[in-house]
Amino acid sequence: MYPSRFSYEAPTTVKEAIALLSKANGEAKVLAGGQSLVPMMKLRFAAPQILVDINNIPGLAFHSADPDGTYRIGALCRHVDLEKDVELAAQQPTMAAAAPVIADPIVRTRGTVVGSLCHADPQGDWASVMSALGGSIVAEGPNGRRTIPCSDFVNGPFQNLLEPEELAVEATVPPPVGTRAGGYLKLERRIGDFATAGVAVSLELSGEQVVRAGIGLTGVGPSTICADAAAETLVGQALDQSTIERAAQLASDVSQPRSDHRGSEAYKRHIVATFVTRILSNLQPATEQAT
Amino acid sequence: MTIDEVKIGGLGASRPRVEDNRFIRGKGNYVDDIALPGMLHMELLRSPLAHARIKSIDVTAAWAIPGVRLVLTGEMMASRNLAWMPTLSYDTQAVLATDKVRFQGQEIACVVADDPYIAKDACEAIIVDYEPLPVIVNPTQAMTAGAPVIRDDKENQHDNLIFDWEVGDKDGTDAAFSAADVVSELELHYPRSHPSPIETCGSIADFDRSTSKLTVYMTTQAPHIIRAAVAMVAELPEHMIRIISPDLGGGFGNKVPVYPGYVVSILASILLERPVKWIEDKTGNLISTGFGRDVYLRGQMALRKDGKILGVRMHTDSDHGAFFSDAQPSKFKIGLMHSAFACYDIPTAHLTAQGVYTNKAPGGVAYRCSFRVTEAMFFQERMVQAAADDLGLDQAEFRRLNFVQDDDFPHRTPFGFLTDSGQYGKCLDIGLEAVGYKKFLEQKEEAKKNGRLLGIGISTMTEPLGAGNSREYDILGIKMFDSAELRVHMTGKAILRTGAKSQGQGHETTWAQIVAHELGIPADDVVVEEGDTDTAPFGMGTYASRSTPVAGAAVSMVSRKIRAKARKIAAHLLEVSEEDIDWELGRFYLRSSPDRGVTIQECAMAAYSNVPDGMEPGLENNAYYDPPNLTWPFACYIATVEVDPLTGVWDVLNMVAVDDCGVRINPMIVEGQIMGGLTEAYAMASMQFITFDDEGNCVGSNYMDYLLPTAWETPGFELHEVVTPCPHHPIGAKGIGECATVGGPAAFVNAVMDALKGSGVRNVDMPLLPDRVYEALTTSRDVSGAPPIRTS
Known part of the structure; x- marks a missing residue:
């Protein structure tokens, strides 16, 4: 793989990552699983000047239900984490049905749910699942956090509502009423x-x-x-x-x-x-x- | 005393593959693993357009990038008379485009730089000014009056026709049709696909000014042909060219032709006097190197009411892309297409063929097949099913009725080949039994009542493997024989070299087994080496399932020469005359006193230490083998499927393969070949195709768009065997590497067509993607041609 020249940053906190994104004037891309971004860089369809690798930030690789039933998926939760979770079918049957059919096993091992949502490919599976569940994206920027409903989050093919300096830190699904x-x-x-x-x-x-x-x-x-x-x-x-x-x-x-x-x-x-x-x-x- | 042949890894031993030892440890040595001191890196600039005149090429910005050592364009190649090169089919091909680009992905310029990143950056900095021209993407467009002439570089070429060719007996066939009760017709397209070895093409050219020697590490299935080609194209003396084909990550016919990248890297190394590495990326491989198939076939079958086939007519329109660079025996313009219908007793047939240029990548390589045999057998078996359906006959019985019978050999095929052996009926019986034919037909009827669509498809065929004999088969005049050289060392260990070149077939394992069979030397004591033209004897390389039929036979023959000399040495050691001794595996013994004997190893030691007076020392020899005929393996493939009537998705329920490839050297490797071949057959039938939009853009330029089935979607296969030894091969073996790829697709397609039977649909062209099957099912119409690309 011979991508265009880029610089690489590996922050260890969300705050640091946001600072790097803020500095980059929209020329940075966040690297989580890299399963869409890296092939695009290989083909030179994407040529970000800066790659902000969030894989070294602790505390983002989770998926769990809050006591009130809100379901949260961290920015480094891999597809395979959901696929392998035997309790997911009872808690989130739609997600449990989707997780094993995302891409292929190789992509599932590395790729992330939130990264896939941010990539906003019209053919991406998670966006449909999260829209059906009424889910949201939690974006964190220099001015704190905001929540964006998944149904609004994607505003076009490969486009989302994140500001250049914002990091999508998690996806959430509201508690069920039935x-x-x-x-x-x-x-x-x-x-x-x-x-x-x-x-x-x-x-x-x-x-x-x-x-x-x-x-x-x-x-x-x-x-x-x-x-x-x-x-x-x-x-x-x-x-x-x-x-x-x-x-x-x-x-x-x-x-x-x-x-x-x-x-x-x-x-x-x-x-x-x-x-x-x-x-x-x-x-x-x-x-x-x-x- | 007697040696157990299987224990020493002889014939019939499922010996683990020797080469896997390094492959599974990641210790393979591929071209891209090789790094030479001072090596530079080359990248090609390719055309984004399928047909355009080049108005200008500006390389100024590319030269300005630090680390760039050389930028070459077609114009600069032309000044050295290297802008064009000959193809394997007596055409010419542009090395770097000068006047026009003729397909998307065509090589326009190259950059050599200190590292591949710089080379790629510099390629992007080259500015090419194009004047777009009308694009031709299929034979119909190519032959339309007034169509733009793609090859206006060729004198006397005023249209896009490459050849008009025919074979067979026209009058006899016409007469057969006049006498027919029923005439069946079929028209289909075998879509373009790409062999797509996992390793792409690449080379490292290393010209040493001090010795004038050019060494090229190259991904080639036929190193000696390449050496000859380089000698001719680059006008270098042949003895100063060394082609080394190291481990190959697959070939499938894709690595037979000479590609522009090889030639340019050689020139770059000569100009720079430094090693130059070129490694093609996956997209480059898929859009520019030798494709397979892309043939429109139509034909008729003359039938008697009782089911007897009286004659066949066939016509092919083949799309060769921008340069006619098919890798095939020179005499035959559309390969061995006329091997069609060889397993059936058909009195007469006639084939006409027309080949055309289009604005698509050139190639027409034998993608895991013996030169267009895949298209031939696919048409044959689809036609046979259509005929059986038209006559209302059972598809298995219709085949059986028309098979060449076991005692009819040698048999002249309708197009004039001579088949020599087979037990076709037996193979069919085993296949039908294994699949539970009768029971499945009942299940199918039962399922239909519940709205479920089941289908069963059969494909039976014999195909010509192992080109040549040299009377009929040559490439650019070079006869298609092959060779082996065996050196037995004094301790009885040996090195064997052949003119073939393994690219996954397992020669390092199986050649040693043939030596073990002939000499009784344990296979583990024989090292096999191929691919280096300075050390290997001359050979035509590995493709068209020719290794075992030709080079494998040479291994037998050279071993027998060694044995003949060893016999003289044995007589000397035993102090008797040659006539008094006999051979058993690994040992000569005194006929009158069998306990007295000497082993082949003892003979080897004596060859270097105690030869009889007047005998040359040493135990080495070579053999060139020119086969008397092709080998004719037979196969019966039967697939059962279920089609989902609401989505068009079809699942394989069962796939039974009965292969008769004669004597099996290594049954495990044979089975691996069959499974791999069936996977490719399933691929062709279900998803694997390359198509082009109206602008000539290649759809299938990466593994997201070019669909290769993986272990996840590939069905399981059930394998059976019949052994009818080849009567002319030294050990009775026949080719096998390609049978399943050749014969398999029709089994899957016939099965899906069988499931659709009654809907009025006669044909859905491959690939049988769900939307096409659904369209046929719901409209009751045939679905023809490559899948449509609708961009708006």
Whole structure:
């Protein structure tokens, strides 16, 4: 790999990292897992003057639930940390479904969840998951911390709302109001390929009734799509066949896929509907599924 | 007393691979591992455009960067008569572009610098002014009247046609079609792919002014051909050129041609009198070096109602890119495409072929295949399935009905090859049994009632491996024989060298096994060396599954020469005449008194210490082997799949392979070859393709876009074997390295087509990506051509 010339900094505190970013006048990039940034530097698509490596900052490699149920993922939490967490399925079923299908095992071992969110690739999986969960990014800058909802965080392909001097220190998911259920399905041509289409569904249930819902769509628009109308149609309902079909149709309608070498626009819309249906059908009570 | 051949690592021993010892320890020695004192680094500037006139090239800024030692452009190459070089198919190829660029990724300039970072920076500083020209990306565009002429550098080239070629019996075939009850038709595209060895191409050229010797470390599958080519292109005396091909990280046909990078690094070293290293990056390898396939095939099959095939017509339109640089025997313009239908008893056939230039990378290398055999067998087996379906016959029985029978050998194929051995029916039986054919057909019907789509696909084929014989096979006039040299040292240990060049095939392991088989010297006592033209005997290299059929035979023959001399020495030691002694593995003994004998090791010692009067000392020899025929392995591959009707995703349920490659030298290595080949077959069928958009941009220039299946998606394979020895090979072996890549894809595609049977779909071209399968299923229409690139 022969990237363009750059200088390398390895701060040991968040404060130090922010100071370095502030000094760099927007010419710095943060290195966490490096699974997107480094290949881009290799191809010289990215040529940052300064690389701020945050891997030496202690206290960022965590994922945990607060007593109130808020779920927090630190900036150095690797995909594999979630994949290997056997308790995650009960706490965060949508995340647990997504973690094993992020990229490939090599990328999962090194790449970070927060880094992936910041990278803002329209085909990135975590943005859909976090949007479905109503999650947020916590950004820390010279003036302290602020919280940015994931649904707003990405403002275009490979663009986010971070200021140049801000570091995304964690991602958070609000506490549930019901029992969590959910799933993530992705169509990829090969493991490690970007999604042809992906669907994240998060439900919170009270009995059989949906009390809160979120649906995020991967790879079918210029950035992650929050299928709010589809999610809304589930709230207050049980997961019967007609509700599922309605949600699938609404999700498909709101997607904005482009025809490309991964498939036609119509095909991708169809996959969105199929996956919404599959995830929700899978979450139906056993009696419903049988019918 | 008798030596157990398997114990000494002879024929049939699944001996662990000798070379793995260093590979798994990270001690391999690849070109990029080599660092010479004073070595400089070279980088190539490549064209971003597929077709454009070069108006000017400004290298001023590149020269100004500290650490830059040399900047070369086509113009400077031209002043040394090196702007163009000959290809392996009697065409010319630009080394560095002078007049135009003709494909995206074409080499325009080079920078040599103190380190590769500087070289890359300097390449970016070169300013090229282009005048874009209309781009041609497929044969239809190429042959449209008024299409821009890509090769306007060639006198008398007024269109984009490279060749019109035919083989077979046109009149006879026409007559067969007149007599046919049913005519089946099929049209398909075998998409372009790239062999993509993990190690890219590279070289270190080291010209020593004091000795006038040029040493080049190079990623090549055929070092001796390269030496000859360099001698001709660079006009250097052949004895002053030493090509060393060290460990290779895969080749798959990609490392047969001569590439501009090699040539430029050599010139740079001569000019600078310092070693110059060039290591291609992955994108450079994928967009500029020898691709495979890219052929449109169509044809018809004349059939009798009872299922007998009466004749076949085939036509191919092949896309060779901007330079006709296929690596193939010179006589045959579209490789051995006419080996198609060799396993079937078909009286007559006719093939026409047209090759064209396009604005795509050149190559047309034999990607893990014996020169276009992959396309031939794919068309054959897709056509056979289509014909069986048209006749309403069972696909297995239709094949069996038309197979060449066991007692019909030697058999003349419809295009004139001579096959010599095989048990086709037996292989099919074993395959059908292993896959549970009848039961699967029932399951398939049952599943259909529940809306599930199951399919089964068969591919059976024999293919010509081991070019040549030299009567018919040559590259640029150099006959396709091969060689081996064996030196047995006085303690009975030995070094063997051949003109082949392993790039993963395991020659260091298997050649020693042949020596062990012939001489009884334990395989561990034989070291194998290849790839250095100063030490290895002349050979044509390793590709087209030719190593075992040709070089492997030479290993046998040289061992037998050694044995013949050892016999004389044994007679001398035993003080009897040669006629009185017999050979058993590793030992000569007195026929009348078998306890009295001498071992091959004792003969070796005597060869250096106690030779009979009048005999030359030493125990060394070499052998050049010119095979009487190709070898004809047979394979039966059967895949079962399930297609998800809502997504078009298909999963392989089972893949059974029955291979008959004759005698197996090392069964473990053979199985490894088959598994690797099946993986590539699955790759072709499912995802691995390179395509181009309308502007000639290569889509597939990195491993995110060029999809190689990994262990995660590759299905498991079940292997079976039949052994029909090759009647003319010294140890009865046939080629095997490529069978599964050649025969495998049709099994997967036939299986998916079988699952779609009844939907009105006759063909979906590879790759069978989910969206294409879904499109076929929902529209009931064929899906043809390379996957569309829709950018808007």
